[in-house]
Amino acid sequence: MPSLRTLDSYLKEKFGMWLSPATLELHQITWDDPASLLEKIVAYEAVHPICNLLDLKRRLGIGRRCFGYFHPSIPGEPLIFIEVALMETVAQTIQEVLWDNPPIPENQATCALFYSISSTQPGLAGINLGKFLIKRVITLVKKDMPHISTFATLSPIPGFMQWLLSKLSRFAENERSTQSNSPSSTFSEKILLPEEEQGLMSLDSSSGGNGMEVLLNLLSVKNCEWATSPRILPVLEPILMRLCARYLLQEKKRGKTLDSVANFHLQNGAMVERINWMADR
Incomplete structure (x- = not known):
């Protein structure tokens, strides 16, 4: 129906405006965050399931980073989050990232590898929050760790x-x-x-x-x-x-x-x- 198409277009435009990068808060998620938030990270992880608390702690620990976008209207609820591995070279298998070996000292890392990005709200599927999140994280990592020169993603090929x-x-x-x-x-x-x-x-x-x-x-x-x-x-x-x-x-x-x-x-x-x-x- 034309009226529903108009409403759909209007809502998408509004969500795009309400969820622009200027209105979102970038937060580095760590092991010290509230348990309620960490539980949501485990539940929403869509690429590589988090097996247990030890797995979660590793992903938030040395040599790893996790960043999420939050909106002030729904505090404590990540809209999207990304997991990053700091490595010497671009990994060839996901097992290298998911802790086949202990992490290297962070000052030896030259590569930031994005190995998982998860959108948590199906209703926002038409809003490309991932694009903004990746670019913000790259800027932040470059600023904090100038020795990181390579940014890559280790991605599945689902189709x-x-x-x-x-x-x-x-x-x-x-x-x-x-x-x-x-x-x-x-x-x-x-x-x-x-x-x-x-x-x-x-x-x-x-x-x-x-x-x-x-x-x-x-x-x-x-x-x-x-x-x-x-x-x-x-x-x-x-x-x-x-x-x-x-x-x-x-x-x-x-x-x-x-x-x-x-x-x-x-x-x-x-x-x-x-x-x-x-x-x-």
Whole structure:
């Protein structure tokens, strides 16, 4: 209804004004904050769940920072918060960040790694508070620690597997339609290189000579056996890395990167530096 669209547009404009950076308070969240606030951080963490109090204490301790935006109208309620790791180099796995090893002395850090950002209010989904928060935190860290020269994010790529499985499923469906001589209206694309096809067929030749179906079967298994197989991993790694690069850099929707997380960071001024293989075990 036109009247509801008008109301929706009006409310979004008002929320954008009420929640501008000038009206928000930036607060560094520490272990000394009230228990009620720390409980909310645990509950709202949306990227890497906080396992227990020890995990929370580590994320707020030496070599780590947590910052949140608050509004004076709802004190004690973070609208969005970001977790930062101070490191010597950009981590290649999230396990390095989540305390596989003790933290380095903060004066040795040259990199501030943003590894988790969580918005707490679903009703504010259209307001890009993350953009303002990241830029404020970068400015603050630069001021407090001039030796930090690299700012990076270690991000998941949530849409990649869904995109890839969709491509593989369409191809398999089209192949079955061709074999049964029934017309198929589904557009399909063969996304494998000849050498990748051969490598997949060497893993499973019982699929009828189709590397796409072998790949689909491997990735569709719920227990992800391929992720720990010394026989399968060397074949899959170059395939998945190449296709992931294509997904991040070439696949678009309305001129924007298809992946929601990548699109968020790229719109805020980041660039794709590298893809980390098996970055979250």
